[in-house]
Amino acid sequence: MARSRLGKGLSAIIPDDTFSGEGSSRADAPRTVAIEDIEANPEQPREMFDREEIESLRASIEVHGVLSPLVVRREDDRIVLIAGERRLRAAALAGLTEVPVVFRDAPGAQEQLELALIENLQRADLDPIEAAKGYARLVDAYGLTQEQVSERVGKDRATVANAIRLLRLPDDALEALRHGHITAGHARALLPLVGAPDVLMQTLREVVSKGLSVRATESLVRARRPDAAPSARAKRGTTDPVYDRVARLFAEALHTQVKVAPGKKGGKITIAYGDDDELDRLLSTIRKGAST
Numbered sequence: 001m002a003r004s005r006l007g008k009g010l011s012a013i014i015p016d017d018t019f020s021g022e023g024s025s026r027a028d029a030p031r032t033v034a035i036e037d038i039e040a041n042p043e044q045p046r047e048m049f050d051r052e053e054i055e056s057l058r059a060s061i062e063v064h065g066v067l068s069p070l071v072v073r074r075e076d077d078r079i080v081l082i083a084g085e086r087r088l089r090a091a092a093l094a095g096l097t098e099v100p101v102v103f104r105d106a107p108g109a110q111e112q113l114e115l116a117l118i119e120n121l122q123r124a125d126l127d128p129i130e131a132a133k134g135y136a137r138l139v140d141a142y143g144l145t146q147e148q149v150s151e152r153v154g155k156d157r158a159t160v161a162n163a164i165r166l167l168r169l170p171d172d173a174l175e176a177l178r179h180g181h182i183t184a185g186h187a188r189a190l191l192p193l194v195g196a197p198d199v200l201m202q203t204l205r206e207v208v209s210k211g212l213s214v215r216a217t218e219s220l221v222r223a224r225r226p227d228a229a230p231s232a233r234a235k236r237g238t239t240d241p242v243y244d245r246v247a248r249l250f251a252e253a254l255h256t257q258v259k260v261a262p263g264k265k266g267g268k269i270t271i272a273y274g275d276d277d278e279l280d281r282l283l284s285t286i287r288k289g290a291s292t
Contacts, residue, residue, distance in 0.1 A: 030069045030100045041081045057090035069100035082115050129178050132163040185214035192225045223251035
């Protein structure tokens with residue numbers, strides 16, 4: 001009997017011999033279940049389902065059927081979905097009344113969440129916020145360490161830690177990330193401003209409206225963060241705020257960190273840049289300002 005092809009996520013949680021002829025009588029072999037008898041996974045990490053993707057999957061199912069079985073578990077007299085909610089929705093839209101499933105022994109909500117995370121992450125179906133919330137739930141609700149989470153879902157610890165840190169951002173910033181207005185790199189760059197929400201939101205709007213790079217965003221945040229290094233004059237004990245104000249105006253105009261260090265005769269202005277591309281951007285900005 002020809003072996004069915006599994007997606008990466010399902011291949012990680014369905015035994016290799018599920019579709020072999022010898023395994024057809026196994027307890028975990030695929031069987032058909034009525035769609036109306038399947039309950040949604042209460043631990044589903046996905047919060048958004050792309051309508052176009054569901055429609056595309058529906059069209060495929062109408063022609064080829066459901067090729068990869070859903071993963072479910074029994075809970076008393078109920079059948080609870082573990083993985084495959086997109087296929088379930090698309091199959092219902094295609095007019096199917098039954099779908100193939102594999103029963104999995106998943107005794108607790110923690111394993112349900114782990115399996116759903118694995119299936120979605122390996123298929124690259126989760127957006128950064130959904131993944132972060134899934135990781136955080138495994139830590140907060142089930143007491144796993146970040147190292148344990150990384151082992152369970154097959155991601156390195158830094159990836160898990162950085163994802164969870166993003167949840168410190170305000171909702172508007174998370175929505176900007178979810179909808180692709182900023183990248184995860186931009187979001188991480190904004191984290192030092194969490195303690196100054198008004199400054200963070202002003203910076204976020206500027207990053208989106210001007211299409212700033214991650215490097216430029218990092219520089220802008222360094223100039224605006226509440227704990228930014230004081231000017232050289234302030235370090236010497238002088239309290240004149242004029243130079244700090246001038247430095248802020250330069251930073252806002254150039255979108256990078258600027259320091260103004262007054263001296264006995266004149267002073268020095270230091271403009272920070274991250275790489276050659278940002279240096280070119282600064283030069284272009286200064287030239288445009290000079291020509292107006």
